[in-house]
């Protein structure tokens with residue numbers, strides 16, 4: 001077999017506690033769709049609850065870093081605000097009342113365990129492709145290191161339509177392998193490992 005490919009870690013990761021963000025571009029929809037579907041199916045199979053998979057879209061791959069950055073930050077503010085509310089309630093409890101608050105306020109949505117940024121860049125006749133690809137790669141890497149939330153790199157950089165289709169498992173000449181499945185697995189693994 002070829003030397004390339006993703007080796008299984010051998011460990012089973014329980015996705016049930018995870019909350020995952022998927023941001024995908026809308027360029028090259030016929031490739032994007034199976035990639036998103038493949039990542040969702042693998043995450044559901046790992047125990048991630050469907051209601052904990054949030055899917056947002058942007059026009060093109062160039063918009064992925066901005067959307068990931070803002071949505072992750074918003075969820076972190078929301079999660080810490082919820083925690084503050086709970087703390088507030090308990091400090092209120094300490095100072096003025098002895099009865100426990102009637103309904104325990106459970107945060108409706110917390111911060112994301114991981115994010116998958118999905119885009120399909122297909123080389124056109126200009127240099128456009130190179131500039132977008134380079135900027136997006138560096139942008140997504142910076143977001144995950146700055147926020148501590150893993151951002152899985154789900155951007156295909158292809159020279160032809162057929163290359164892109166094959167990497168979504170829907171190639172015309174050969175079906176290929178759906179890389180979205182690998183990204184779903186990576187999101188669950190990193191989501192579990194960064195929560196430890």
Ligand SMILES: O=Nc1c(NC[C@H](O)[C@H](O)[C@H](O)CO)[nH]c(=O)[nH]c1=O
Pocket residue numbers: 025026027028059060061062063119120121122123124128129132
């Ligand atoms: O050019 N080709 C592509 C593309 N261009 C649009 C770009 O991402 C952005 O939306 C606009 O430049 C506006 O900022 N976006 C893609 O996802 N794939 C491509 O193959």
